[in-house]
Amino acid sequence: xxxxxxxxxxxxxxxxxxxxxxxxxxxxxxxxxxxxxxxxxxxxxxxxxxxxxxxxxxxxxxxxxxxxxxxxxxxxxxxxxxxxxxxxxxxxxxxxxxxxxxxxxxxxxxxxxxxxxxxxxxxxxxxxxxxxxxxxxxxxxxxxxxxxxxxxxxxxxxxxxxxxxxxxxxxxxxxxxxxxxxxxxxxxxxxxxxxxxxxxxxxxxxxxxxxxxxxxxxxxxxxxxxxxxxxxxxxxxxxxxxxxxxxxxxxxxxxxxxxxxxxxxxxxxxxxxxxxxxxxxxxxxxxxxxxxxxxxxxxxxxxxxxxxxxxxxxxxxxxxxxxxxxxxxxxxxxxxxxxxxxxxxxxxxxxxxxxxxxxxxxxxxxxxxxxxxxxxxxxxxxxxxxxxxxxxxxxxxxxxxxxxxxxxxxxxxxxxxxxxxxxxxxxxxxxxxxxxxxxxxxxxxxxxxxxxxxxx
Numbered sequence: 429x430x431x432x433x434x435x436x437x438x439x440x441x442x443x444x445x446x447x448x449x450x451x452x453x454x455x456x457x458x459x460x461x462x463x464x465x466x467x468x469x470x471x472x473x474x475x476x477x478x479x480x481x482x483x484x485x486x487x488x489x490x491x492x493x494x495x496x497x498x499x500x501x502x503x504x505x506x507x508x509x510x511x512x513x514x515x516x517x518x519x520x521x522x523x524x525x526x527x528x529x530x531x532x533x534x535x536x537x538x539x540x541x542x543x544x545x546x547x548x549x550x551x552x553x554x555x556x557x558x559x560x561x562x563x564x565x566x567x568x569x570x571x572x573x574x575x576x577x578x579x580x581x582x583x584x585x586x587x588x589x590x591x592x593x594x595x596x597x598x599x600x601x602x603x604x605x606x607x608x609x610x611x612x613x614x615x616x617x618x619x620x621x622x623x624x625x626x627x628x629x630x631x632x633x634x635x636x637x638x639x640x641x642x643x644x645x646x647x648x649x650x651x652x653x654x655x656x657x658x659x660x661x662x663x664x665x666x667x668x669x670x671x672x673x674x675x676x677x678x679x680x681x682x683x684x685x686x687x688x689x690x691x692x693x694x695x696x697x698x699x700x701x702x703x704x705x706x707x708x709x710x711x712x713x714x715x716x717x718x719x720x721x722x723x724x725x726x727x728x729x730x731x732x733x734x735x736x737x738x739x740x741x742x743x744x745x746x747x748x749x750x751x752x753x754x755x756x757x758x759x760x761x762x763x764x765x766x767x768x769x770x771x772x773x774x775x776x777x778x779x780x781x782x783x784x785x786x787x788x789x790x791x792x793x794x795x796x797x798x799x800x801x802x803x804x805x806x807x808x809x810x811x812x813x814x815x816x817x818x819x820x821x822x823x824x825x826x827x828x829x830x831x832x833x834x835x836x837x838x839x840x841x842x843x844x845x846x847x848x849x850x851x852x853x854x855x856x857x858x859x860x861x862x863x864x865x866x867x868x869x870x871x872x873x874x875x876x877x878x879x880x881x882x883x884x
Contacts, residue, residue, distance in 0.1 A: 435589040442481065442585045449473055484583035491582065495523020497550050499575050499592050501533075506599045507564045509701065517558040517575065521550040528580045531558050534573025538566050538600075564600040567701070568754040572596045601753045602705050639663050673884050674720045674738045674779035675875070676806075677707050678771060681755060682727030682762030684786035687815065699813045700757040702864035703784040706811075707752075709868045710782070710875055711745055717879070723748060724771060725755065727762030738779070764791065768798035772805065780807045780878055782871065787812035787861065789848040796852050807883055809874055810859040812849065813867060818842055858883075 453470040457463065500518040507513050521527060532545040542561040550556050564570060575593045580586070639655050642662030655663040685700035711721045722738030734751050736744075762785065771781065781802055787795070787810070795810075802808045822838035824831065846861070853859040858878070862870050878884060 433591045436485065437587045437589065439580065439584060439587050445477065446474075449477070480583065481585045484581050484585045488581035488583070488586070489588070491523075491525060492527075492579065492588070495521075495525055497521050497527050497529065497577065497579070499577065501572075501575065501593060501596070503572070503596060503598065506601055507562070507570070508601050508603045509564050509567050510603050512561050512563045515560040515562055515572075517560070519548075519550050519556045519558065521552060521554055521556075524552050525582075526551050530578035532576045532578075533560060534576065534595075535560075535562065536570035536572065538568075538570050539564055566756075567600045567602060567704075568756065570598050570600055572598060599750075599753055601749050602701070602708050639665060672718060672720070672740075673879075674722070674775075674777055675710070675714045676738060676771070676775055676779045676781045677711070677721075677723040678767060678781055678783045679703065679707065679723060679725045679752075679755075680727050680762050680783070680785035681725050681732070681757050681760075682785075683757065683759045684762065684788065685727075685757040685813075686759075687786060687813075698757060699786050699864060700755075702813060702867055703811075704752060704755070706868040706871050707782075707784060708745070708749065710871045711748055713872050714875060715740065715742055715744055721745075721748070722775075723752065724767075724774070725752075726764075726767035726770070727760055728755070728758050729760065732758070735774070738775075762791075764794045764798035765801070768801045772801060775806070778806055778884065780809065780875070780884055782809045782811055784811050785813075787845075787849055787852070789845070792848065792852045796854075799853065807858075807878065808856075809871075809878075810853050810856075811867065811871060812859075812861045814845070814861050814863050816863045816865075818845075819863065 449470065453466060456466045456470075498520040500520060502516040502518065504513055504515075515533070517531060517533065519529065519531070527550050528547075529550055530545050530547050535541050535544075540563045543558070544560055546558050548556055548558070573595050574591045576589060576591050578587055578589045581588065639652060640663070642651065642656075642664050646664045650664040652663050652665050680703070681700065685698065685703065687699045707723065711723075714721050718740065720738035720740050721744055723734070723736045725732070725734045732755065734755065736748055736751050739747070764783075764785075775781075783799075783802075785795075799808055799810060818838050818841060821834055822842060824835060826832050826835055849859075849861045858874060860867075860870050860874065
Protein backbone atom coordinates (compact mmCIF):
# COMPACT_ATOMS: atom_id res chain seq x y z
CA UNK A 429 0.00 0.00 0.00
CA UNK A 430 1.29 3.45 -0.92
CA UNK A 431 2.02 5.93 1.83
CA UNK A 432 2.32 9.68 1.42
CA UNK A 433 3.84 12.65 3.32
CA UNK A 434 3.11 16.31 2.72
CA UNK A 435 4.95 19.62 3.19
CA UNK A 436 3.23 22.99 2.52
CA UNK A 437 5.35 25.96 1.43
CA UNK A 438 4.40 29.49 0.32
CA UNK A 439 5.21 30.39 -3.28
CA UNK A 440 7.57 33.19 -4.17
CA UNK A 441 4.65 35.22 -5.43
CA UNK A 442 2.76 35.02 -2.12
CA UNK A 443 5.91 35.92 -0.19
CA UNK A 444 6.34 38.88 -2.52
CA UNK A 445 2.79 40.06 -1.79
CA UNK A 446 3.41 39.91 1.97
CA UNK A 447 6.67 41.82 1.57
CA UNK A 448 4.90 44.44 -0.56
CA UNK A 449 2.18 44.91 2.09
CA UNK A 450 4.84 45.30 4.78
CA UNK A 451 6.76 47.85 2.72
CA UNK A 452 3.58 49.81 1.98
CA UNK A 453 2.70 49.94 5.70
CA UNK A 454 6.24 51.10 6.53
CA UNK A 455 6.16 53.73 3.77
CA UNK A 456 2.80 55.05 5.02
CA UNK A 457 4.15 55.50 8.52
CA UNK A 458 7.35 57.12 7.21
CA UNK A 459 5.39 59.86 5.34
CA UNK A 460 3.42 60.74 8.45
CA UNK A 461 0.26 58.63 8.22
CA UNK A 462 -1.39 58.26 11.66
CA UNK A 463 -0.76 54.89 13.28
CA UNK A 464 -4.39 54.68 14.32
CA UNK A 465 -5.43 54.80 10.65
CA UNK A 466 -2.57 52.77 9.04
CA UNK A 467 -2.68 49.91 11.55
CA UNK A 468 -6.34 48.92 11.05
CA UNK A 469 -5.96 49.16 7.27
CA UNK A 470 -2.79 47.03 7.29
CA UNK A 471 -4.24 44.45 9.65
CA UNK A 472 -7.44 44.25 7.63
CA UNK A 473 -5.48 43.73 4.40
CA UNK A 474 -3.31 41.08 6.06
CA UNK A 475 -6.36 39.29 7.45
CA UNK A 476 -7.94 39.29 4.00
CA UNK A 477 -4.82 37.81 2.46
CA UNK A 478 -4.56 35.12 5.15
CA UNK A 479 -8.22 34.21 4.71
CA UNK A 480 -7.77 33.95 0.94
CA UNK A 481 -4.69 31.79 1.46
CA UNK A 482 -6.52 29.50 3.88
CA UNK A 483 -9.47 29.12 1.51
CA UNK A 484 -7.14 28.45 -1.43
CA UNK A 485 -5.21 25.80 0.54
CA UNK A 486 -8.35 24.10 1.90
CA UNK A 487 -10.01 24.02 -1.52
CA UNK A 488 -6.90 22.83 -3.33
CA UNK A 489 -6.23 20.02 -0.85
CA UNK A 490 -9.80 18.78 -1.26
CA UNK A 491 -9.56 18.90 -5.05
CA UNK A 492 -6.23 17.06 -5.02
CA UNK A 493 -7.54 14.38 -2.66
CA UNK A 494 -10.47 13.82 -5.03
CA UNK A 495 -8.92 14.38 -8.48
CA UNK A 496 -5.16 14.60 -7.94
CA UNK A 497 -2.40 13.19 -10.14
CA UNK A 498 -1.44 9.54 -9.65
CA UNK A 499 2.12 8.31 -10.26
CA UNK A 500 2.96 4.94 -11.83
CA UNK A 501 6.61 3.93 -11.85
CA UNK A 502 7.95 1.48 -14.46
CA UNK A 503 11.32 -0.09 -13.65
CA UNK A 504 13.58 -2.57 -15.48
CA UNK A 505 14.31 -5.94 -13.91
CA UNK A 506 17.94 -4.90 -13.29
CA UNK A 507 20.62 -2.40 -14.30
CA UNK A 508 24.03 -2.97 -15.88
CA UNK A 509 27.05 -1.02 -14.73
CA UNK A 510 27.94 1.80 -17.10
CA UNK A 511 24.91 1.14 -19.34
CA UNK A 512 22.41 4.04 -19.60
CA UNK A 513 18.89 2.83 -18.80
CA UNK A 514 15.55 4.61 -18.92
CA UNK A 515 13.19 4.68 -15.96
CA UNK A 516 9.64 5.81 -16.68
CA UNK A 517 7.15 7.68 -14.52
CA UNK A 518 3.57 7.94 -15.75
CA UNK A 519 1.60 10.89 -14.31
CA UNK A 520 -2.09 10.01 -14.60
CA UNK A 521 -4.64 12.83 -14.25
CA UNK A 522 -8.12 11.31 -14.32
CA UNK A 523 -9.83 14.46 -12.98
CA UNK A 524 -11.31 17.53 -14.69
CA UNK A 525 -8.57 19.99 -13.65
CA UNK A 526 -5.10 20.81 -14.97
CA UNK A 527 -2.26 20.65 -12.44
CA UNK A 528 1.12 22.40 -12.51
CA UNK A 529 3.79 20.03 -11.21
CA UNK A 530 7.44 19.53 -10.52
CA UNK A 531 8.58 15.89 -10.37
CA UNK A 532 11.66 14.47 -8.66
CA UNK A 533 12.55 10.83 -8.02
CA UNK A 534 14.66 9.93 -5.02
CA UNK A 535 17.56 8.08 -6.67
CA UNK A 536 20.55 6.35 -5.15
CA UNK A 537 23.79 8.42 -5.02
CA UNK A 538 25.48 5.63 -7.04
CA UNK A 539 23.28 6.53 -10.02
CA UNK A 540 24.07 9.31 -12.47
CA UNK A 541 20.83 10.68 -13.89
CA UNK A 542 19.40 13.03 -16.49
CA UNK A 543 15.89 14.48 -16.77
CA UNK A 544 15.21 15.53 -13.16
CA UNK A 545 13.65 17.61 -11.77
CA UNK A 546 10.97 17.98 -14.44
CA UNK A 547 8.39 20.79 -14.55
CA UNK A 548 5.24 20.09 -16.52
CA UNK A 549 1.53 20.77 -16.80
CA UNK A 550 -0.70 17.71 -16.62
CA UNK A 551 -3.94 18.42 -18.43
CA UNK A 552 -7.26 16.96 -17.42
CA UNK A 553 -8.00 13.39 -18.49
CA UNK A 554 -4.45 12.80 -19.75
CA UNK A 555 -1.39 10.70 -19.00
CA UNK A 556 2.06 12.33 -19.14
CA UNK A 557 5.33 10.38 -19.21
CA UNK A 558 8.57 11.43 -17.52
CA UNK A 559 11.61 9.48 -18.78
CA UNK A 560 14.68 9.44 -16.55
CA UNK A 561 18.02 8.29 -17.92
CA UNK A 562 20.14 6.63 -15.23
CA UNK A 563 23.62 5.10 -15.31
CA UNK A 564 24.94 2.92 -12.48
CA UNK A 565 28.52 3.57 -11.42
CA UNK A 566 28.98 0.47 -9.26
CA UNK A 567 27.69 -3.07 -9.12
CA UNK A 568 25.55 -4.25 -6.24
CA UNK A 569 22.14 -3.06 -5.07
CA UNK A 570 20.86 0.51 -5.52
CA UNK A 571 17.94 2.11 -3.72
CA UNK A 572 15.20 3.96 -5.57
CA UNK A 573 13.29 6.06 -3.06
CA UNK A 574 9.80 7.42 -3.35
CA UNK A 575 8.62 10.01 -5.88
CA UNK A 576 8.26 13.67 -4.89
CA UNK A 577 5.57 15.86 -6.47
CA UNK A 578 5.58 19.62 -5.99
CA UNK A 579 2.18 20.98 -7.05
CA UNK A 580 0.74 24.49 -6.87
CA UNK A 581 -2.61 25.36 -5.28
CA UNK A 582 -5.38 26.68 -7.49
CA UNK A 583 -4.76 30.27 -6.44
CA UNK A 584 -0.99 29.95 -6.73
CA UNK A 585 -0.45 30.91 -3.08
CA UNK A 586 1.14 27.68 -1.85
CA UNK A 587 3.24 24.82 -3.18
CA UNK A 588 2.55 21.41 -1.72
CA UNK A 589 5.34 18.84 -1.75
CA UNK A 590 3.94 15.37 -1.56
CA UNK A 591 5.95 12.16 -1.40
CA UNK A 592 4.14 9.22 -2.95
CA UNK A 593 4.77 5.64 -3.96
CA UNK A 594 7.12 3.09 -2.45
CA UNK A 595 10.87 2.58 -2.38
CA UNK A 596 12.38 -0.10 -4.61
CA UNK A 597 15.70 -1.88 -4.87
CA UNK A 598 17.39 -2.78 -8.13
CA UNK A 599 20.35 -5.03 -8.71
CA UNK A 600 23.26 -3.70 -10.74
CA UNK A 601 24.97 -6.45 -12.72
CA UNK A 602 28.17 -6.49 -14.78
CA UNK A 603 27.61 -5.02 -18.22
CA UNK A 604 25.78 -7.48 -20.49
CA UNK A 605 27.01 -5.71 -23.65
CA UNK A 606 30.01 -8.03 -24.08
CA UNK A 607 27.77 -11.10 -23.90
CA UNK A 608 25.26 -9.71 -26.36
CA UNK A 609 28.00 -8.63 -28.76
CA UNK A 610 29.67 -12.04 -28.58
CA UNK A 611 26.38 -13.80 -29.33
CA UNK A 612 25.71 -11.54 -32.31
CA UNK A 613 29.23 -11.73 -33.73
CA UNK A 614 29.48 -15.49 -33.25
CA UNK A 615 26.27 -15.89 -35.24
CA UNK A 616 27.81 -13.86 -38.06
CA UNK A 617 31.26 -15.43 -37.64
CA UNK A 618 32.95 -12.10 -37.11
CA UNK A 619 34.55 -12.77 -33.74
CA UNK A 620 37.87 -11.32 -34.89
CA UNK A 621 36.30 -7.89 -34.39
CA UNK A 622 36.57 -8.37 -30.62
CA UNK A 623 39.91 -10.18 -30.69
CA UNK A 624 38.66 -13.78 -30.55
CA UNK A 625 40.58 -15.82 -33.09
CA UNK A 626 39.16 -19.30 -32.95
CA UNK A 627 35.80 -20.57 -34.12
CA UNK A 628 34.36 -24.04 -34.45
CA UNK A 629 35.37 -25.42 -37.83
CA UNK A 630 34.36 -28.57 -39.64
CA UNK A 631 36.41 -31.59 -38.68
CA UNK A 632 38.11 -30.12 -35.60
CA UNK A 633 37.90 -31.30 -32.01
CA UNK A 634 38.30 -34.74 -30.48
CA UNK A 635 34.73 -36.06 -30.05
CA UNK A 636 33.17 -37.87 -33.02
CA UNK A 637 30.20 -35.94 -34.39
CA UNK A 638 29.04 -37.45 -37.69
CA UNK A 639 30.03 -38.83 -41.09
CA UNK A 640 30.10 -36.44 -44.03
CA UNK A 641 31.10 -36.42 -47.66
CA UNK A 642 34.73 -35.57 -48.28
CA UNK A 643 35.47 -31.99 -49.28
CA UNK A 644 38.72 -30.50 -50.50
CA UNK A 645 40.83 -29.56 -47.51
CA UNK A 646 39.50 -32.24 -45.15
CA UNK A 647 42.33 -34.16 -43.40
CA UNK A 648 42.95 -37.51 -45.08
CA UNK A 649 43.51 -39.12 -41.68
CA UNK A 650 39.78 -38.65 -41.02
CA UNK A 651 38.84 -40.77 -44.04
CA UNK A 652 36.50 -43.63 -43.08
CA UNK A 653 37.38 -46.55 -45.38
CA UNK A 654 34.38 -48.75 -44.57
CA UNK A 655 31.88 -45.92 -45.01
CA UNK A 656 33.58 -44.83 -48.24
CA UNK A 657 33.31 -48.34 -49.70
CA UNK A 658 29.71 -48.65 -48.60
CA UNK A 659 28.65 -45.31 -50.13
CA UNK A 660 31.01 -45.60 -53.16
CA UNK A 661 32.42 -42.13 -52.50
CA UNK A 662 34.96 -40.62 -50.06
CA UNK A 663 33.46 -40.20 -46.58
CA UNK A 664 35.23 -38.60 -43.63
CA UNK A 665 34.59 -38.48 -39.92
CA UNK A 666 33.69 -35.07 -38.51
CA UNK A 667 34.70 -34.21 -34.98
CA UNK A 668 33.59 -31.59 -32.49
CA UNK A 669 35.06 -30.15 -29.34
CA UNK A 670 34.70 -32.28 -26.24
CA UNK A 671 31.62 -31.51 -24.19
CA UNK A 672 30.65 -32.15 -20.57
CA UNK A 673 33.93 -30.75 -19.31
CA UNK A 674 34.26 -28.47 -16.30
CA UNK A 675 35.48 -24.85 -16.15
CA UNK A 676 36.00 -23.47 -12.64
CA UNK A 677 36.87 -19.85 -11.83
CA UNK A 678 38.90 -18.87 -8.77
CA UNK A 679 38.25 -15.14 -8.39
CA UNK A 680 40.54 -12.93 -6.30
CA UNK A 681 38.62 -10.38 -4.19
CA UNK A 682 41.68 -9.03 -2.34
CA UNK A 683 43.10 -5.54 -2.14
CA UNK A 684 45.16 -5.82 -5.35
CA UNK A 685 41.96 -6.11 -7.39
CA UNK A 686 40.89 -2.62 -6.27
CA UNK A 687 43.26 -1.03 -8.80
CA UNK A 688 41.21 1.42 -10.88
CA UNK A 689 42.59 2.57 -14.24
CA UNK A 690 39.24 3.34 -15.93
CA UNK A 691 40.21 0.69 -18.48
CA UNK A 692 36.93 0.89 -20.36
CA UNK A 693 36.51 4.63 -20.06
CA UNK A 694 33.92 4.54 -17.29
CA UNK A 695 34.31 5.80 -13.77
CA UNK A 696 34.69 3.18 -11.07
CA UNK A 697 35.87 0.33 -13.31
CA UNK A 698 38.40 -1.55 -11.18
CA UNK A 699 40.50 -4.55 -12.10
CA UNK A 700 37.91 -6.60 -10.24
CA UNK A 701 35.16 -5.31 -12.55
CA UNK A 702 37.27 -6.18 -15.60
CA UNK A 703 37.92 -9.67 -14.22
CA UNK A 704 34.23 -10.19 -13.45
CA UNK A 705 33.21 -9.08 -16.96
CA UNK A 706 35.74 -11.48 -18.51
CA UNK A 707 34.56 -14.30 -16.26
CA UNK A 708 30.93 -13.79 -17.33
CA UNK A 709 31.86 -13.74 -21.02
CA UNK A 710 33.88 -16.95 -20.79
CA UNK A 711 31.15 -18.57 -18.69
CA UNK A 712 28.66 -17.77 -21.47
CA UNK A 713 31.00 -19.25 -24.11
CA UNK A 714 31.70 -22.42 -22.10
CA UNK A 715 28.02 -22.98 -21.29
CA UNK A 716 27.15 -22.46 -24.97
CA UNK A 717 29.57 -25.24 -25.86
CA UNK A 718 28.06 -27.73 -23.41
CA UNK A 719 30.53 -27.45 -20.52
CA UNK A 720 29.91 -27.07 -16.80
CA UNK A 721 30.84 -23.75 -15.19
CA UNK A 722 31.37 -22.86 -11.54
CA UNK A 723 33.13 -20.20 -9.47
CA UNK A 724 34.67 -19.64 -6.05
CA UNK A 725 36.02 -16.45 -4.48
CA UNK A 726 38.96 -15.89 -2.14
CA UNK A 727 40.71 -12.95 -0.49
CA UNK A 728 37.48 -11.56 1.04
CA UNK A 729 35.83 -11.70 4.46
CA UNK A 730 34.28 -14.99 5.47
CA UNK A 731 30.75 -13.59 5.19
CA UNK A 732 31.43 -12.32 1.65
CA UNK A 733 32.70 -15.58 0.16
CA UNK A 734 30.74 -17.04 -2.74
CA UNK A 735 30.86 -20.62 -3.94
CA UNK A 736 28.92 -21.71 -7.03
CA UNK A 737 29.11 -25.42 -7.80
CA UNK A 738 29.75 -26.34 -11.46
CA UNK A 739 26.56 -26.79 -13.49
CA UNK A 740 25.50 -26.90 -17.12
CA UNK A 741 22.87 -24.88 -18.98
CA UNK A 742 22.32 -21.16 -19.53
CA UNK A 743 20.48 -20.91 -16.21
CA UNK A 744 23.93 -21.25 -14.64
CA UNK A 745 24.92 -17.87 -16.10
CA UNK A 746 21.97 -16.19 -14.36
CA UNK A 747 22.87 -17.96 -11.12
CA UNK A 748 26.46 -16.71 -11.37
CA UNK A 749 25.34 -13.15 -11.99
CA UNK A 750 22.91 -13.25 -9.07
CA UNK A 751 25.61 -14.57 -6.75
CA UNK A 752 28.47 -12.35 -7.90
CA UNK A 753 26.86 -9.04 -8.92
CA UNK A 754 27.25 -7.31 -5.56
CA UNK A 755 30.81 -8.43 -4.78
CA UNK A 756 33.40 -5.72 -4.19
CA UNK A 757 37.15 -6.15 -3.64
CA UNK A 758 38.14 -5.65 -0.03
CA UNK A 759 41.27 -4.62 1.80
CA UNK A 760 42.45 -8.11 2.74
CA UNK A 761 45.50 -10.07 1.68
CA UNK A 762 44.71 -12.90 -0.75
CA UNK A 763 45.82 -16.28 0.57
CA UNK A 764 46.49 -18.26 -2.61
CA UNK A 765 47.58 -21.44 -0.88
CA UNK A 766 44.49 -21.62 1.34
CA UNK A 767 42.28 -21.03 -1.71
CA UNK A 768 44.05 -23.81 -3.63
CA UNK A 769 43.64 -26.24 -0.71
CA UNK A 770 39.94 -25.39 -0.45
CA UNK A 771 39.45 -25.82 -4.20
CA UNK A 772 41.27 -29.17 -4.16
CA UNK A 773 38.98 -30.47 -1.42
CA UNK A 774 35.79 -29.30 -3.12
CA UNK A 775 36.56 -30.17 -6.76
CA UNK A 776 37.56 -33.80 -7.31
CA UNK A 777 36.88 -34.01 -11.04
CA UNK A 778 39.69 -32.90 -13.37
CA UNK A 779 38.78 -29.40 -14.55
CA UNK A 780 40.11 -26.26 -16.16
CA UNK A 781 40.71 -23.90 -13.22
CA UNK A 782 41.10 -20.24 -14.15
CA UNK A 783 42.68 -18.09 -11.42
CA UNK A 784 41.81 -14.40 -11.91
CA UNK A 785 44.15 -12.13 -9.96
CA UNK A 786 46.61 -9.21 -10.04
CA UNK A 787 50.07 -10.74 -9.78
CA UNK A 788 53.01 -9.19 -7.92
CA UNK A 789 56.52 -10.58 -7.57
CA UNK A 790 56.14 -10.75 -3.77
CA UNK A 791 53.22 -13.16 -4.25
CA UNK A 792 55.55 -15.85 -5.63
CA UNK A 793 56.21 -17.66 -2.32
CA UNK A 794 52.46 -18.31 -1.90
CA UNK A 795 51.26 -18.42 -5.50
CA UNK A 796 53.79 -20.90 -6.87
CA UNK A 797 53.02 -23.73 -4.40
CA UNK A 798 49.30 -23.02 -4.80
CA UNK A 799 49.55 -23.55 -8.56
CA UNK A 800 51.57 -26.73 -8.08
CA UNK A 801 48.93 -28.09 -5.71
CA UNK A 802 46.12 -27.41 -8.18
CA UNK A 803 48.08 -28.89 -11.10
CA UNK A 804 48.29 -32.27 -9.42
CA UNK A 805 44.75 -32.96 -10.56
CA UNK A 806 43.61 -30.05 -12.73
CA UNK A 807 44.62 -27.96 -15.73
CA UNK A 808 45.37 -24.47 -14.37
CA UNK A 809 45.31 -21.14 -16.20
CA UNK A 810 46.62 -18.16 -14.25
CA UNK A 811 45.12 -14.93 -15.65
CA UNK A 812 46.80 -11.83 -14.23
CA UNK A 813 45.83 -8.23 -14.89
CA UNK A 814 48.67 -5.88 -15.76
CA UNK A 815 48.42 -2.12 -15.17
CA UNK A 816 48.07 -0.08 -18.33
CA UNK A 817 50.07 2.83 -16.90
CA UNK A 818 53.33 0.94 -17.33
CA UNK A 819 52.69 0.34 -21.03
CA UNK A 820 51.63 3.94 -21.56
CA UNK A 821 54.86 5.24 -20.07
CA UNK A 822 56.96 2.77 -22.05
CA UNK A 823 55.48 3.93 -25.36
CA UNK A 824 55.44 7.68 -24.73
CA UNK A 825 57.56 9.92 -26.98
CA UNK A 826 61.00 10.89 -25.70
CA UNK A 827 61.69 14.62 -25.83
CA UNK A 828 63.66 15.26 -22.63
CA UNK A 829 66.13 13.48 -20.40
CA UNK A 830 63.37 12.86 -17.87
CA UNK A 831 61.27 11.18 -20.57
CA UNK A 832 64.17 8.89 -21.46
CA UNK A 833 64.62 7.88 -17.81
CA UNK A 834 60.89 7.23 -17.42
CA UNK A 835 60.69 5.12 -20.58
CA UNK A 836 63.79 3.11 -19.66
CA UNK A 837 62.44 2.51 -16.14
CA UNK A 838 59.09 1.37 -17.51
CA UNK A 839 60.78 -1.13 -19.84
CA UNK A 840 62.95 -2.39 -16.98
CA UNK A 841 59.96 -2.88 -14.67
CA UNK A 842 57.96 -4.51 -17.45
CA UNK A 843 60.73 -6.99 -18.18
CA UNK A 844 61.15 -7.74 -14.47
CA UNK A 845 57.43 -8.46 -14.20
CA UNK A 846 57.52 -10.75 -17.23
CA UNK A 847 60.44 -12.70 -15.77
CA UNK A 848 58.73 -13.02 -12.38
CA UNK A 849 55.47 -14.17 -13.98
CA UNK A 850 57.28 -16.75 -16.10
CA UNK A 851 58.97 -18.12 -12.98
CA UNK A 852 55.80 -18.36 -10.91
CA UNK A 853 53.84 -20.17 -13.66
CA UNK A 854 56.88 -22.36 -14.39
CA UNK A 855 56.97 -21.08 -18.01
CA UNK A 856 53.46 -22.40 -18.66
CA UNK A 857 52.34 -21.05 -22.04
CA UNK A 858 48.66 -21.34 -21.14
CA UNK A 859 48.76 -18.66 -18.43
CA UNK A 860 48.42 -14.99 -19.36
CA UNK A 861 49.46 -11.58 -18.05
CA UNK A 862 47.52 -8.94 -19.99
CA UNK A 863 46.04 -5.48 -19.67
CA UNK A 864 42.39 -5.35 -18.54
CA UNK A 865 40.92 -4.46 -21.94
CA UNK A 866 42.48 -7.61 -23.49
CA UNK A 867 41.51 -10.04 -20.73
CA UNK A 868 38.11 -11.22 -22.01
CA UNK A 869 39.17 -12.01 -25.58
CA UNK A 870 42.44 -13.63 -24.46
CA UNK A 871 40.62 -15.89 -22.00
CA UNK A 872 38.17 -17.06 -24.67
CA UNK A 873 41.06 -17.76 -27.04
CA UNK A 874 42.85 -19.80 -24.35
CA UNK A 875 39.65 -21.74 -23.64
CA UNK A 876 39.28 -22.60 -27.32
CA UNK A 877 42.94 -23.61 -27.41
CA UNK A 878 42.35 -26.04 -24.54
CA UNK A 879 39.27 -27.46 -26.27
CA UNK A 880 40.99 -27.93 -29.63
CA UNK A 881 44.05 -29.62 -28.16
CA UNK A 882 42.10 -31.93 -25.83
CA UNK A 883 44.23 -30.98 -22.83
CA UNK A 884 41.42 -31.82 -20.41
